[in-house]
Amino acid sequence: MADVIGSVLYSKEEIEKRAEEIGKQITEDYKGEKVILVGILRGAVMWMSDVMKNVDLDMTIDFMAVSSYGSSKKSSGIVKINKDLDTNIEDQNVIIVEDIVDSGITLNYLVGYLESRGAKSIKICSLLNKQCNRKVDLNATYIGFEVDDLFIIGYGLDFDQRYRNLPYISYLEDEED
Ligand code: IMP
Ligand code: MG
Numbered sequence: 657m658a659d660v661i662g663s664v665l666y667s668k669e670e671i672e673k674r675a676e677e678i679g680k681q682i683t684e685d686y687k688g689e690k691v692i693l694v695g696i697l698r699g700a701v702m703w704m705s706d707v708m709k710n711v712d713l714d715m716t717i718d719f720m721a722v723s724s725y726g727s728s729k730k731s732s733g734i735v736k737i738n739k740d741l742d743t744n745i746e747d748q749n750v751i752i753v754e755d756i757v758d759s760g761i762t763l764n765y766l767v768g769y770l771e772s773r774g775a776k777s778i779k780i781c782s783l784l785n786k787q788c789n790r791k792v793d794l795n796a797t798y799i800g801f802e803v804d805d806l807f808i809i810g811y812g813l814d815f816d817q818r819y820r821n822l823p824y825i826s827y828l829e830d831e832e833d
Contacts, residue, residue: 659815660829661822666801668823671783671811672706674800678781679710681798682751690714691749693781696766697721697739698820699755702812703783703800707753718743724762735765746774755812756784756803760794767794784808784825801825 682691690713695704697719708717721739750770757763763780770778781798788805803825809815810822819826 657831659818661809661819662806662827662829664824664826665803665808666811666825668811671703671800671825675703675706676710678798678800679707682707682781683710683712686713686749689749690716691751692743692745693717693751693753694741694745694770695719695753696755696762699812699814700753700783702820703755704753707781716743718745720766722762722766735762737769741773744773745770747776749777750775750779751798752778752780754780754782754796756786756808757782757794757796757799758786758789759791761792763796764792764794783811784813803827 693704693708693715695701695717718741719739720737720741722735722737724735752763752766752770754763757780767778779798780796782796783800784803785796785799786803786805806827807815808825808827809819810825812820814820815828
């Protein structure tokens with residue numbers, strides 16, 4: 657059956673406005689310090705590019721790729737690092753940039769991993785937060801928007817690698833049989 661895309665939850669304009677607010681907040685919070693933004697591939701790409709345009713600090717970026725999801729809509733609960741950092745983050749202020757915090761399992765694992773690499777501080781900047789689905793105790797400092805328990809697509813978020821290109825946030829309608 658073909659996927660049915662729901663209504664627009666957040667438009668490009670709303671997301672860009674929120675990225676500006678968060679970028680300015682980061683600039684204020686880290687005044688006089690260096691930061692490294694670590695984007696989690698591939699979902700965080702659009703959001704990260706919006707946020708970093710608004711960060712006025714001495715900063716660098718790096719990326720990691722992890723997988724916790726197969727091609728289904730449910731988490732496997734297993735986190736695997738597919739691409740590690742190219743940067744030494746020892747004594748650095750790290751901001752992990754994610755597309756969505758769902759169960760929290762992925763980020764919980766990543767925070768522990770980056771701590772073990774000697775980061776000075778670690779905060780999370782996520783486009784979306786699905787608080788209702790949290791399975792571990794994990795708080796993101798910078799959150800774009802809250803979402804309900806829907807399968808979200810667009811603005812970097814995929815279903816089976818598709819829909820990342822949608823310039824807004826939407827969701828997939830439940831399949832009916
Ligand atoms: P968590 O470990 O359950 O927090 O899941 C984190 C990852 O699962 C995110 O980085 C997304 O790649 C993916 N994910 C979780 N919820 C959704 C969703 O609603 N749509 C698309 N991807 C999702
Ligand atoms: Mg992801």
